[in-house]
Each structure stands twice: as structure tokens, then as C-alpha cells.
Amino acid sequence: MSTLIKALAALTAGALTAYLLPKHKKGKEKKRLPVGESFRFLAEQTGTCRDPIPVYYYRPATWTEDQPVFISFPDVTRRAEKFERHMESLAVKYNMLIACPEFSTKKYPGARWYQEGNVQDKEGEEGTIQPRNHWSFDAVNHIVAAVRARTHAKGKVIIFGHSAGGQFMHRYSLLDGRADVDAIVCANAGWFTMPDDTTCYPYGTKGLGLSDAGLASAFALPVIMLMGSEDVSREQPFRATPEADAQGKNRMERCLHYFDACQKKAEELGVPFNWKKGVVEGAAHEGGKMAEGAMKLFCEEPLDETVGM
Structure with a gap:
């Protein structure tokens, strides 16, 4: 009888070990992204509903965890999957x-929830x-944390937004930039x-409660304001309100106006201003060209100099 008990105990211990160790390894493998295209859902509480955010990935065969994300x-x-494929x-x-x-x-939905970050309960000045x-900006922090965990990133992490995404990024950096990233690139924002x-x-x-300390924190962030040299059209979608036109007659003028106003504000406060500005030569309102211009900053150009200015 004792022999049978010992045999059963040995089998139980072996089964438990076999159950625990392979499961741990499989769990670890599942977290790593495959080479090529892949797709994951991210649970996200911001927005009008609790639908998860789809995240589309592309991992080059030669990419390692020490390389940029x-x-x-x-x-x-809002066509994230199409843009991911465009950037492969x-x-x-x-x-x-x-x-x-x-x-x-x-x-x-609409500019209120995305470009304007749901800061107000209505779009525009009447909210x-x-x-x-x-506010919608917490989604940025959650996405960055999830991508870091999924990719096991040890190298540089860059967040980039073009056009409406550039508006979202610039308001995020000014009002709520808390993600652990190496650069926040705001490209071709409209206003x-x-x-x-x-x-x-x-x-x-006005009314946001943005303190001098809050502005100082924003100006200390690694923000890059990126412009396309040919992005001077006023064709739709382009905001042509008097308030927006007071910032400039095209996207490049508005970006320079914004950068200069922030730099002047930092000087008034006597705080460091770590932002940079740059121009992607030959690019109009084109997300692909602007994304490549941003990538070049981390592969070919020094970050301690203004690019293309």
C-alpha cells in the first residue's frame, strides 16, 4: 500500500511540475509579437463606450528589443490598420x-473626443x-504602457501623430503628457x-487650471513639432475660423506660431524649454512622408539640432 501511495505522490508531483512550467513558458511566448503583421485588443475605459482599442503591429524580421518602437x-x-500597412x-x-x-x-466620435481630447462636454468654445x-488623453498612457509590455521594448519609444493625430498629440503634450517615451512628435497639426x-x-x-508648474512640466517634455515644407494648402479638411487664422494662414505658419508662443512662455516662466521643431522637405499633408521624417530623426539626424530649419 505504501508503494502505491509513493507512486501516486510521485505522479502528482510530476504532473504539477509539468503543468506549471510549460504554462509559464507558453504565457511568456504569447506576450512576444511575431514577425510581420499582428493585432491585439487593448481594454480601454476612455471614450463613449467600453469597446477595446485595436492595436495593429508590424515587426520587421531584423528588429530586436533594443531597436526603436x-x-x-x-x-x-482613423484608419489605423491601413496606415500600419502603409508604413511597413x-x-x-x-x-x-x-x-x-x-x-x-x-x-x-468627432473632434471633441479625439483632436480636442474630450476636455469639454461639447465641441468648440461653447463647451x-x-x-x-x-479626458481622452489617458488612452495615450495606457497604449504606451501596453505596447512596452507587449514588445519588451528596451530601446527608444516614439509616439507620433499626423494631422488630427498631431492635434491630439500636441494637446496631450501640453495638458497631460505623462507617458514614458523618448519623443512626442506632433506632425502637420491644423491648429x-x-x-x-x-x-x-x-x-x-482658460478654465483648464493649467498652472505655471504644469506648463513647466509640458515644456520639459521631449516634444518635436514637425512640419511638411509643402503643407501650405487651405483645402479641406482645414479649419479657417478667425481664431485659427489668427495663428497663421496655413499649417506651417500655425505650427511656427505655436512653437514660438510656447518658447516665449517658457522664457517668461524662467523654465527649460526642451522642444524642437523641424521641417520634412518635399512633404505636403502626407502622413507617410511625415512618419519617415520622424523616423529619420532617430536613425540619421542628431536630436540636439533643429532639423531642416
Whole structure:
């Protein structure tokens, strides 16, 4: 009888070991992204509903965890999967892993929820400022953390937004930039929230409770304002309101106006200003060319100099 008990005990111990160890290994393997295209859902509480955010990935065959990760936030079309595929050749060329989160129009409808970050309960100047826990910007922090965990990234992490995504990125960096990243690239944004507490949101910061310390934190971030040299058209979609035109007659003028106003504000406060500005020569309002221009900064150009200026 004792022999039988010992045999059963041995089998039980062996089964337990076999159950625990392979399961741990499989779990670890599942977290690693495969080479090529892949797709993951991310649970996200911001937005109008609790639908998860789809994140589309592309991992070049030569990419390792020490290489850069490029997280691209969508333009006004919100077509993250299409843009990820458009950037696959760039991912291979610059050996960067691409992650494109999708901000659907169902979960983040209109400019209020995406470009303007749901800071107000209505789009435009007629809205009422909402509590910070209603803002959409927390999604950026969650996405960056999830991508880092999924990719095991040890190298540089860049977040990039073009057009509507550039608007979202610039307001995120000014009002709530807390993600652990090496650069926040705002490309070809159409118009801006100025660091002006006498002008109502979304054109200014009046009523937001943005303190001098908050501005100092924003100006200390690794922000890059990127412009296309040919992005001077006023064709739709382009905001031509008097308030937006006061910032400049095209996207490049507005970006320079915003950068200069922020730099001047930092000087007034006597705080460091770590932002940079750059021009992608030959690029109009083109997400692919702007993304490549941003990638080059981390592969070919020094980051301690203004690019193309």
C-alpha cells in the first residue's frame, strides 16, 4: 500500500511540475509579437463606450528589443490598420517596430473626443470644461504602457501623430503628457491650443487650471513639432475660423506660431524649454512622408539640432 501511495505522490508531483512550467513558458511566448503583421485588443475605459482599442503591429524580421518602437496615432480618417500597412516598408528600412492604435469614430466620435481630447462636454468654445478623468488623453498612457509590455521594448519609444493625430498629440503634450517615451512628435497639426489663459479652450487654456508648474512640466517634455515644407494648402479638411487664422494662414505658419508662443512662455516662466521643431522637405499633408521624417530623426539626424530649419 505504501508503494502505491509513493507512486501516486510521485505522479502528482510530476504532473504539477509539468503543468506549471510549460504554462509559464507558453504565457511568456504569447506576450512576444511575431514577425510581420499582428493585432491585439487593448481594454480601454476612455471614450463613449467600453469597446477595446485595436492595436495593429508590424515587426520587421531584423528588429530586436533594443531597436526603436514607433507608435503612430491616426489622422482624421482613423484608419489605423491601413496606415500600419502603409508604413511597413518604412519599418523595414529603419528597423523599427510599428504600433498603430485605432481611435474609432464610435468610441471617440468627432473632434471633441479625439483632436480636442474630450476636455469639454461639447465641441468648440461653447463647451464646459470636464473633470480630468473624463479626458481622452489617458488612452495615450495606457497604449504606451501596453505596447512596452507587449514588445519588451528596451530601446527608444516614439509616439507620433499626423494631422488630427498631431492635434491630439500636441494637446496631450501640453495638458497631460505623462507617458514614458523618448519623443512626442506632433506632425502637420491644423491648429493649436495656445498657452494663453485669457482665451477659452480649445484655442487657449482658460478654465483648464493649467498652472505655471504644469506648463513647466509640458515644456520639459521631449516634444518635436514637425512640419511638411509643402503643407501650405487651405483645402479641406482645414479649419479657417478667425481664431485659427489668427495663428497663421496655413499649417506651417500655425505650427511656427505655436512653437514660438510656447518658447516665449517658457522664457517668461524662467523654465527649460526642451522642444524642437523641424521641417520634412518635399512633404505636403502626407502622413507617410511625415512618419519617415520622424523616423529619420532617430536613425540619421542628431536630436540636439533643429532639423531642416
